[in-house]
Amino acid sequence: MKNSCALTATQYAFQHQYIKGNALFSYQTAKACYINILSRHCSQTIHYTLSHASCVLPEGHNVIHYLEAHDTIEIRSEDECNHLVIVLIAPENLHFFHDKYQQEPLRFAKGFMTKSDTRFRLLFEQLESLPETDLLYQMRSELIILEIIFHQIQSLAVENKNTQHVIVMKGHYEKILLAKEIIEEDLSKNHSIPDLAKQVGTNVQYLKKYFKQYFGKTVMNYITEKKMEHAKELILTGNHRVSDVARMTGYKHSTHFTTAFKKHFGFIPNSLKYSFLLQQGTEIFIELEPILGCL
Structure with a gap:
């Protein structure tokens, strides 16, 4: 066996910035790079300028532009619904894409624009759901973000090849998203994986594999997480008994619900309920204290 001390350097370094709501992004490049404007599916039309040339990014689209050294870009976000991710990445970190881009300058004269599909939506949802803590x-x-970029440019890699695989994969994304929506639609239901697979028109193995890939957790872990989050919200309203919350999240027996709740959060639901009631009592006392002081 040969010993090798050769190490491979990480290739995909990039800079990024989030833009939400009404905002202005302005930047001048120090050296040549690609700028990628990623737009969440709910974002409105974006107006921007590249070295004083006016450009428009239609609703539900993303675009990559090549910028020379000292080029400027200014992006105006004028809607509260807008959620953008701006990515700067060096040409040497996108070898395949850079080669393709430079070989067809007329084709990419206005940038490389793609439409946000279900896969983009899933990835943006993942990005937004990450707790900053x-x-x-x-x-x-x-x-x-790297996975978004990969998804964005991979269509170039399959050009002039059999596109049937791409069409099938897009259909699969829709099925995985549908499974997620079925789960979230009614958290009082208890879905089995075979049942979900049948409803969305795929098989158990595919659903388990790609649900984990897209959402970072298994189907059953996702179901449990959503049920527990919903249960916590219901308890914190102060309007439901624990037995009612158990029923509303699909548990026939309160003891089973309590066990699952404690396993997920580390404490029993009654302790959360008592904490809420104690907090409410403290707030009421604070409000009454000035009145009591006057008596």
Whole structure:
């Protein structure tokens, strides 16, 4: 066996910035790079300028532009619904894409524009759901952004080849998203994986594999997580007994619900309910204290 000390350097370094709501992004490049404007599916039309040339990014689209050194870009976000991710990445970090881009300058004269599909939507949802308190937040968010870029440019890799595989994969994305929507539609129901697979028109193995790939957790873990989050919200309203919350999240027996709740959060639902009641009592006392002081 040969010993090798050769190490491979990480290739995909990039810079990024989030833009939400009404905002202005302005940047001048120090050296040549690609700028990628990623737009969440609910974002409206975006107006921007590249070295004083006016451009428009239609609703539900994304675009990559090549910028020379000292070029400027200014992006105006003028709607509260807008959610953009701006990514700057060096040409040497996108070898395949850069070669393709430079070989066909007329084709990419107005940038490389793609439409946000279901896969983009899933990835943006993952990106937005990441808690910033997570110690691995930066690493997780950067991995998702890389996956978005990969999805964005991979269509170039299959040009002039059999496109049937691409068509099939897009249909699969829709099925995985549908499974997620069925789960979230009614959290009082208890879905089995075979039942979900049948409803969305796929098989158990595919659903398990790609649900984990797209959402970062198994189908059953996702169901449990959503049920527990919903249960916590219901308890914190102060309007429901624990037995009612158990029923509303698909548990026939309160003891089974309590066990699942404690396993997920680390404490029993009654302790959360008592904490809520104690907090309410403290707030009432604080409101009455000035009145009591006058008596």
